Amino acid sequence: MKLNLTTGIIPSLNVAAGLLGYFLVKTYTQVLQKLGWLKQPFTRQENTMFIQTCVVASAGIAFSGGFGSYLFGMSKTIAQESAEAITSENIKNPGLGWMIGFLFCVSFLGLCSVIAIREGLV
Known part of the structure; x- marks a missing residue:
């Protein structure tokens, strides 16, 4: 990371x-x-x-899932280090359950889009 x-x-x-x-x-x-x-x-x-x-x-999951970039950039700790005001709209503290669900969605969204591209549907 x-x-x-x-x-x-x-x-x-x-x-x-x-x-x-x-x-x-x-x-x-x-x-x-x-x-x-x-x-x-x-x-x-x-x-x-x-x-x-x-x-x-x-x-591939580590890269497309946002580890080291946007996934942890949404946390309150990173928001406190930036100059922006902390509101509930600009932070999301990613917990383990949320990250597992997020990565599950990212992985299968990629798989479904590859199948659609291969079949010429997109």
Whole structure:
């Protein structure tokens, strides 16, 4: 969040997160194989499909969800630091439940708009 506030970018760190995720899942599956609970190996294709897709989606939600920019810029603390008068119209203290709902809406609005664009409806 600090990097986004100072520079305006969010690095997705795909390679680092992919390698770390692959190492953790590979270790986990090896333990399961030694216990006899897992019969199929964990492949590179599964790493790409599951772990890296999750990393890219998380970075996209962090960027489009406004972390480090407008989401926390609505809070009373930021309003107190600015020269503007604090009224109920210009502040919104985002709580955890509100942020989860907001990010849910942002994520699915983006998904629905991509489907509409792909189908040529827009």
